[in-house]
Amino acid sequence: MTDTYDLVILGSGPGGYVAAIRAAQLGLKTAIVERERLGGICLNWGCIPTKALLRSSEIYHYITHADAYGLSVEKPSFDLAKVTERSRKVAGQLNNGVKGLMKKNKVTVVEGNGRVTAPGKLEVEGGQGKVQLEAKNIIVATGARARELPFAKADGDRIWTYRHAMVPPAMPEKLLVIGSGAIGIEFASFYSDMGAKVTIVEMLDRILPVEDAEISDFMTKALKKQGMDIRTSTGVQALKSSPKGVTAEIKAADGKVTTEEFSHAIVAIGIVPNTENIGLEELKVEKARNGHIAVDPYGRTNVPGIWAIGDVVGAPWLAHKASHEGVIAVEAIAGGKPHPMDVSNIPGCTYSRPQVASVGYTEARAKELGRKVKVGKFPFIGNGKAIALGEAEGFVKTVFDADTGELLGAHMVGAEVTELIQGYVVARQLETTEAELMETVFPHPTLSEMMHESVLAAYGRPLHI
Missing domain, CATH: 3.30.390.30 (FAD/NAD-linked reductase, C-terminal dimerisation domain)
Structure with a gap:
């Protein structure tokens, strides 16, 4: 039996679930397909839980500097497990909130791995077997995942992606952060404020390279003042983990290679769009040079009835950009005349200190x-x-x-x-x-x-x- 809808959305991150809500508001019969948890990476493993962690480190910083405010706190300390637990509870609360929003807006939630089998047709394989869905339009909102070093896969023990860094098995003593975009800088800030000795390695000539040069320069000085070791125009050539820590071969700007020891390493070198195994190749959906799905300013792909939004279509890889793209695409699907996407008006934020x-x-x-x-x-x-x-x-x-x-x-x-x-x-x-x-x-x-x-x-x- 095939369930028929006006719109099916593949992925329930901030792009997908917002698009579903707007579609329901416009009277479209809508279904959303999710293989893991409603809210996607942002809500469950990205934007929200990281801000909960950073709030804990911010308060800890203020406690350890209470004297500057005329206050006295004796022997401040923290429980890393409780800090992590709070972050997970925040994510869980919001995940339940998205479930409530789907129910309120009468959006059908289909759990499982979705694959577009033809224009207007999608197959979902989950715990109850295969489900066939049909829709006049399909929005691909499958997001992205962390890019890994080809010579050192993350193991969750000593070598981490952002996901591992949010549920640390232990507090790092000496942390290597590879990459200085927003994710790398935020985790560097969190762990530094919690007491880790942090080294940041960036291949480009400055940290936060997408920001204004004066901002990058100020941040370099500020983070060094906090005790971080920042190395630009520098790369990691090899990374090996052991039960005791991580050994890194680091090539400096002058070409000199050193071998250094760390307790843990976070790899924050960008993302990879989730475009595999969802039927795009068979439908000949066009991709841009960087592997992201190519779309027009309204989210249309080259295949009629197939749309795409969010991280899977390219930079900036931000939740609010995905949500806005979702609204634009849905309003276009519904026959409206939304404004085209203008990424120059998308704000970027890094929640470090x-x-x-x-x-x-x-x-x-x-x-x-x-x-x-x-x-x-x-x-x-x-x-x-x-x-x-x-x-x-x-x-x-x-x-x-x-x-x-x-x-x-x-x-x-x-x-x-x-x-x-x-x-x-x-x-x-x-x-x-x-x-x-x-x-x-x-x-x-x-x-x-x-x-x-x-x-x-x-x-x-x-x-x-």
Whole structure:
């Protein structure tokens, strides 16, 4: 027997389950297929549980520095198992929340491994055998998995991917983090604050390479000040684990190779799209050079009725980007006229200590595009709220088109910038100019005042520096 729907979504991560909800709102009979847990990697093993871990390390950092706030705490300590348990409970709570949302919106959940067998047809193999589904449209939202080193597979004991690092069997004493994107930096920050000696190795010439160069430079200095060993233009040539630890051959920028010992290693060198064994090759669904599914700005593939969203279609690999793509695709499927996807308006956030957030073009990229720019910067040390919080390290940077006043990009590093960045995201979405931002009133005392000051600084009008 075949179950028939208007839409079937393969994958229930932040792209898939949000798409399902929007489809239900638009009156489409919808089913979602999931092989593991509703919410996907982000909710169960990524965005949410890592933030729970980072919250624990943040509080532990404050406890160990209580004297700076006039407080006294004797012999602070932590229970790693309880820290991990809290993180898993947070993920579990939200997983149940997604189940409730599917029920509320009357979305059918089909458990098992899904495979597209033809346009409009999908087969799911699960605990109750094979189920046949038919739909006018199918959205592929299968996400991605951690890229592993070809010469050193993660074993979960000494060599970890992000998934292993969230449920550590033991606290690392000396940790090697390979890769300095958001995932690598977040785990480096967590384990460093919890007491591990951390070394970060990055093949490119700076950490957080997708961020503005000044942000990368600031973060390098900040993390070194915290005690981390950061090595750029450096690669790991070999990695071997044993019951006692990890041995790494590390090639430095000058070509010198050293053999070093660590207790554990985290491999954070990117992701691989989950495109295998779901029927795409047989249907001749086109892929981009990087192996991701090729789509138009609305999520359409080259095969009619087959759509794709989220990590499986490419960068930026972010949950909120996947959710937005899901809404756009569903509204197009329903016959609406949604706006096309614009990844330049997708904010990026790194929840380390200090935090990093950005949207739009870096200063260098704006210049590469031939734009004449005006740049404004304002330091945290000039903000009363930041000083009162004891968080006076960081800055806000804004990049404007010198001729039109268009906000080309915004870049932040410091406390709570992952919350602040949305102000600039809204400004870009509304095509706000420098004049309108200058005329906006920001509440005092808040960290957000630095956003205003940075805009003023771009035009030689800062008030507090």
